[in-house]
Amino acid sequence: MRNLTLAAATVLLAANPAAAQSAQELLDTRYDRALAAGYKALMLCSAIANTERNAGALTRTTESVHEWELTGIYPTLDPIIRDLPFEIVRAADGRVNHVEVQWATDMAPRYARHDAGAGCKVLPIGASAPATDRWPSDSWERPFTVMHSAGGGPLADAARAAFTNDYGEGARSTAVIVLVDGLTKVAEFDEGRRGEPQRTWSVAKSIAATLVGAAVHRGAIDVNQSAGLGADQSDPRRAITIDQALRMATGRYSDTPGNRTDPLYWGGSTVDERAQDWPLLHMPGTVFRYANNDTLAAVQAIEATFEAHPPAEFFAKLGMHHTVAETDWQGNYVLSSQVWATAEDLAKLGQLYLNDGVLPDGTRILPKGWREYVSSPSGPQPDGAFGYGAGFWLMNKSDGVPPDTFAAFGNRGQYVVIVPSRDVVIVRRGEDPVGSRFDIAAFTRDVLAALD
Structure with missing residues (x-):
């Protein structure tokens, strides 16, 4: 499924004037685009592939994912994400193999790879395209039984x-x-x-x-x-x-409330790289600090x-x-x-x-x-x-x-x-x-x- 329109390509190629931004601002702008592309690749891959895994729920359209999962997200990524060109790549049996999202003219697309029975995972920035046609032959659908309402009142x-x-x-x-x-x-x-x-x-x-x-x-x-x-x-x-x-009482430092883990969630880093090594700031068990890294x-x-x-x-x-x-x-x-x-x-x-x-x-x-x-x-x-x-x-x-x-x-x-x-x-x-x-x-x- 190709969705690389002329308008989207124009957005991709456009650059902010260097004079209007400092070196750090340019770097942050580029990083936000890379994160937005990873966010979009993973959401499209997971929403579509995990829905299609359910017998009786045939598919999610890309329009539906844009309307729900890709609308109203983080303010730094929201203005970027919808216009990034993308492609849904399917294996020979029709299942989603991976999703790729273009974000820079001098870098590879961001990829989210679908593994049968294990959902999707976002690959590191700069990774090569995943291989295709590597699916197991066993059934991949799951019987679906919906709970029904018992009435009004x-x-x-x-x-x-x-x-x-x-x-x-x-x-x-x-x-x-x-x-x-x-x-x-x-x-x-x-x-x-x-x-x-x-x-x-x-x-x-x-x-x-x-x-x-x-x-x-x-x-x-x-x-x-x-x-x-x-x-x-x-x-x-x-x-x-x-x-x-x-x-949530490890006493470790976290850089934002909730410990936003964008490099892990959308950037393609790993749990070992991002979650385990934060330094101690308080004695363990003394301070509450809601942090993704504690659960990880x-x-x-x-x-x-x-x-x-x-x-x-x-x-x-x-x-x-x-x-x-x-x-x-x-x-x-x-x-x-x-x-x-x-x-x-x-x-x-x-x-x-x-x-x-x-x-x-x-x-x-x-x-x-x-x-x-x-x-x-x-x-x-x-x-x-x-x-x-x-x-x-x-x-x-x-x-x-x-x-x-x-x-x-x-x-x-x-x-x-x-x-x-x-x-x-x-x-x-x-x-x-x-x-x-x-x-x-x-x-x-x-x-x-x-x-x-």
């Missing part, structure tokens, strides 16, 4: 209100699911989005905490052991525990278990057949953000926590009490409206919401709210643009009121 009205501006001007919902006692009471979707996976963004951090719990249950690790950071035993970072990494450190601490117990195996046990945990180009899981899942699959994750880590067939896959562990504010706490547990946010300060409510939160409006005292799971998916915020506390309160 106050609950359905509350769910539909999520698709208006009632909970945030400019917010854009794509799906709402409400489970009560394990049964689907409401399943509402934006037209055409039913069954489509979306990037979970930081909901992946809660998935990461869940995978850590599975490793604890198997006896492979203890959350109070070292996360393995630092050069050796003489390095004070070696004292940082997996628990402290899950609780916790995941790296259990990386050795993934060969025998990959995330895909865990998702299959839960029936999360349309969830893909993607990696960097060297195979390290980017479980701070880079997971693609349907709303239905995230509802199953929430239900696992209501069941305290036990599957419907009675098989325990998380330690007894893991729900209490992840929802306990035992570490240093953030300022603001929400507390923090171990990989999950706490809604214990939200008016009208039961104090045991905890949730997975993700960028652009991804939410999985778990209310144990009401046996309720609420999933809200969105593509909220920068500057718009969906009021998940008010929505949770209204959904619960509609259930009374």
Whole structure:
């Protein structure tokens, strides 16, 4: 699929007058274009390839990805990204092989490579084009069963209100699911989005905490052991525990709130290069600092278990057949953000926590009490409206919401709210643009009121 128009090519070749920018500004402008191209390549690849993996959800159009995933993004990249020329390259069997995005006349395109069953990964800036026709012969589709709404009434009205501006001007919902006692009471979707996976963004951090719990249950690790950071035993970072990494309390420096990891997410660097080596600034366990790198450190601490117990195996046990945990180009899981899942699959994750880590067939896959562990504010706490547990946010300060409510939160409006005292799971998916915020506390309160 070629989309290298004359107008787009003109944009690509245009250069800002050197006299109007300093050397650093020119460098930053070029870097932003490289990041924007990586962002676009990865989003197009993941959105299209992961949707096509679902039998019954035939494809995502490039126009749809531009409308949803590539609109309202980071302010430095948003003005650049839509006009960058791109090509979707398919293998002989029709599957997406890779996506390439042009960004500079003197450099190779940015590439995102699709690996069967493993989603997409962005390659380093300057990398060569991926090889084609290297696909395994086994089936690549997954059976798709959608959750259906149980009807109308106050609950359905509350769910539909999520698709208006009632909970945030400019917010854009794509799906709402409400489970009560394990049964689907409401399943509402934006037209055409039913069954489509979306990037979970930081909901992946809660998935990461869940995978850590599975490793604890198997006896492979203890959350109070070292996360393995630092050069050796003489390095004070070696004292940082997996628990402290899950609780965003490693004490390490991060250069921005949230520790934006653009070089990893869009630039083609690896987890090992970007996440592990940040210096210590506070004593571990004393200061809360929300950071992608802390979750990545916790995941790296259990990386050795993934060969025998990959995330895909865990998702299959839960029936999360349309969830893909993607990696960097060297195979390290980017479980701070880079997971693609349907709303239905995230509802199953929430239900696992209501069941305290036990599957419907009675098989325990998380330690007894893991729900209490992840929802306990035992570490240093953030300022603001929400507390923090171990990989999950706490809604214990939200008016009208039961104090045991905890949730997975993700960028652009991804939410999985778990209310144990009401046996309720609420999933809200969105593509909220920068500057718009969906009021998940008010929505949770209204959904619960509609259930009374």
